[in-house]
Amino acid sequence: MSLYLVQHGKNLPKEIDPDSPLSEEGKATVHRIAQMATGYQIHVSQIIHSGKTRARQTAEIISTQIKPESGMRESTGLNPQDDVYPIASTIQGRENIMIVGHLPFMERLVSFLITGTTEHTVVKFQNGCIVCLDQDTEKATWYIKWLVMPEMT
DSSP: OEEEEEEEEOOOOTTTOOOOOOOOHHHHHEEEEHHHHHHOOOSSOOOOOOOOHHHHHHHHHHHHHOOTTTTTEOOOOOOOOOSSSHHHHHHHSSEEEEEEOOOOHHHHHHHHHHHHHSOOOOOOTTOEEEEEEEEEEETTTEEEEEEEEEGGO
């Protein structure tokens, strides 16, 4: 099972728009990342995103490229300050999934899955990046398989 973790694209400040939707730069970056994902034939059964506008928009852009078999859905528990434990306990499966969320939640989730604690930063996310984790099923441990930062595309 692969787990693809995506930080939403760059968004407009709340002073400009209280919903903080993606900026034009953010949309362009997410389009580039989504095209890269298609080129590498990334397949996911579902894209899960937080209820925030910028995460939903990021998920929608990626979804149009990689076409997840079960579509996309909103989930609670993916907001910036949410506890990672409930989500971490639900991703033990055989299907590849993508989660689109926010900082510091995404960094804490990776840290927890790899080290068992949220206290150690394992990877620094950037807006629009994809971090792919894979699971060693024999040892029941996670590891970083690869990552793509927007500057690389």
